[in-house]
Amino acid sequence: MDIIKVDAIDSTNSFLRDMNREKYLEKPVCVVTKEQLRGKGQMGTTWQSNPGENLTCSVFMPVKGIDVMDQFYISMTVSLAVCDVLDALLLPKLSIKWPNDILSDRFKICGILIENIVNNGRLRGAIIGIGINVNQLSFDNLPRAGSLKQLLGKNFDLEEILSVLLTKLEQRFFVLRRSIFNNLQKEYESLLFRKNKPSTFLDAKGDSFVGIIQNITSSGKLQILLEDEIIKSFDLKEVRLLY
Missing domain, CATH: 2.30.30.100 (SH3 type barrels.)
Structure with missing residues (x-):
């Protein structure tokens, strides 16, 4: 996968969206930045991240053969890919707070923002914004935010985490292309935060x-x-x- 690295940028999602307009992206590409000046969250919120301490990136993934009505399976796929990464790092008590916040023991570790690209009623691709709290130790007015360093007590290499994340995304999207939706949904639902409570x-x-x-x-x-x-x-x- 092609990786574009920048020191600072308004929004990695906006960067890829503009890039797609200019070049009509067809292959996976990732843009990663040390500092995101106007990072976006769900429902118009902003993503708080200290420069150089967390993983902030967006990935364009091509999507073929999936109807617009089935687009939430992309969200499931991305959520599970992030859980794969965090599970490999031995983060405890992972769960997905609907629709796609990733928690560890009730602390929010990762936020995801997905912008699907639709042409002629069919999904052509997805721009996936991912913010993982890695080495940041304090979050202003966000009592539910947590980081890998807070929970595991050590520093992490951001490039290593990015490499694992991109591998897990490609593996999960390969499964998505095979349209095994039932298995995907069951796995996602098994991780739902507060399910049956x-x-x-x-x-x-x-x-x-x-x-x-x-x-x-x-x-x-x-x-x-x-x-x-x-x-x-x-x-x-x-x-x-x-x-």
């Missing part, structure tokens, strides 16, 4: 309710068992799981 959620109006995470739908909606024994499916903008 009574949890508190906020709805779109900011009202709280109690429910139990059951599974996800093939389109990525979260299925929650409510107090009246009804299972309801929620989209990303419709519900937020509290810790």
